[in-house]
Amino acid sequence: MPADLAVIGLGHLGLPLAQAAAASGIDTIGYDTDPRRLADLAAGRAPGDGSLTAADLRRMLAGGFRTVRAPAELGRVRTAVICAPTPLGADRTLDLSHVGDAARTLAAHLRPHTTVLLESAAYPGTTEEFLRPLLEEGSGLRAGRDFHLAYSPSRVDPGSRLHSYASTPQVIGGLTPACTESAAAFYGRLTDKVVRARGPREAETVGVLETNYRHVNIALVNEMAVLCHDLGVDLWDVIRCAETKPFGFQAFRPGPGVGGHGVPVDPNYIPHGNRTPGHPLRMVGLAQEINGRMPQYVIQRCATLLNEHGKSARGARVLLLGITYKPDLADQQGSPAQEIATRLMDLGAQVGYHDPHVPDWRVRDVPVPRADSLYEAAANADLTVLLQNHRTYDLQALAVKAQLLLDTRGASPTGATHRL
Known part of the structure; x- marks a missing residue:
């Protein structure tokens, strides 16, 4: 069954986004390369880091959230958000390998008119110089013409009772003005305020x-x-x-x-x-x-x-x-x-x-x-x-x-x- 949103990477960034989307009535699927994590979430077992309680997860599942194992499911959504981890490596640079893997997986199934968003921590230039080529090469589509591409820095405050997803303004920067507006339309369903940056x-x-x-x-x-x-x-x-x-x-x-x-x-x-x-x-x-x-x-x-x-x-x-x-x-x-x-x-x-x-x-x-x-x-x-x-x-x-x-x-x- 097609969904509105695919969250790629169900860690400390992806799960709060999926939770907010499901609570807003957005039909959401979650994809991750860790099969154990997918199985645990599907079975209602909350992650061990405490980012999501068992009650939170039950509400998400009741609201229609589901995990998927088949990458082909990523090609049947209107919006895909990459929330892959970018840890600091031994050389003190951000490790973008997980973002690269997510991009290649998504690109193989990317369809025209999809909005692709990146929320992972990134260097200035990552969306245009690293993510865009991977998506275009793997899909044969062109960003800004065939699909929308934008970046939004995650502002999740884990465990906070004061700063919810809805009450935290979301910054977005698209490759083109149309990309920015497509991203704004998506985040506008989740948060009370969307802030448009000049670009990614x-x-x-x-x-x-x-x-x-x-x-x-x-x-x-x-x-x-x-x-x-x-x-x-x-x-x-x-x-x-x-x-x-x-x-x-x-x-x-x-x-x-x-x-x-x-x-x-x-x-x-x-x-x-x-x-x-x-x-x-x-x-x-x-x-x-x-x-x-x-x-x-x-x-x-x-x-x-x-x-x-x-x-x-x-x-x-x-x-x-x-x-x-x-x-x-x-x-x-x-x-x-x-x-x-x-x-x-x-x-x-x-x-x-x-x-x-x-x-x-x-x-x-x-x-x-x-x-x-x-x-x-x-x-x-x-x-x-x-x-x-x-x-x-x-x-x-x-x-x-x-x-x-x-x-x-x-x-x-x-x-x-x-x-x-």
Whole structure:
């Protein structure tokens, strides 16, 4: 049966889009190269990262959402959205291989008048210089003439109760004005506001700016955290006061590192072909360096606290609380917990963890003991480190039970614990 929409890639980008589309009454199919993921979704089993609850999935399935295994189904829709992952590779460039695979699969079945959209994180120029040739070569059709092509940066805020798909403006940039209007017509069914960019490059650069803005500002408060600790200043009180300013300031808060799926994009690592970036964003490179140092700073603080209480890191029992990258989600993408646990183990510490959303955790392919009783584990640990402040944590009670508590999120009562 033909559908209105095909979502290609059912991960952290694709599932929220499919959910919003199904809730809006759009006949939606989902395609993914992972057969286990397709089977789980079809059977009503929610993904393990917590991006979708079982109840959410049941509503989607009841609303007509279905997964498909046959790529031919992608050629029977009016709109196809590529939501393939683009992780940061070892060379610090975005890995577009999954987008390429999705494009080739779609191109083999692409029909005239289809609207093709890309939501994956991308460099400026990806839609025109990477995606367009793959679609045209594989289909024999021409973008802008035979089918519509546009880019829209994903603005999904996983787990947020404040920012729904419908209430978040959607930026779009099409290859031609007609492509932009076709994309606007689609997203207008999902969101209250559509913002038209001049073209796909501008829309792609919106995503770059938004992600870099977050990383640069987190780096600033991370540096402030180190400075304020050395000066004996309560940074969280400083932020509390500063955010009362009604203009010129937006509050960001420090932490043990930066996680999530959005990666900062530095022009030094953008494939420009014969073009050169000219003026690299030095601020972004510096922000990456600062944020990348935070796990080591957490280790330094751990060792110092243990030392001050007559204990060595070697042999110390250390309990890590919250190992996901974001509170109240199971997603561990980019979480600093892995590096922090690894460094503690290198120092000879006995590492355990507690996270209500993660039943099993491995570091270096070795299982990390999970605490069944949170307060008992905190009482027995030489040092407890809060890495992520899940809603279920009662930090006042933890501060009483724990021998030593290092709060990297500034969420505990003032004076009750040691803060980052």
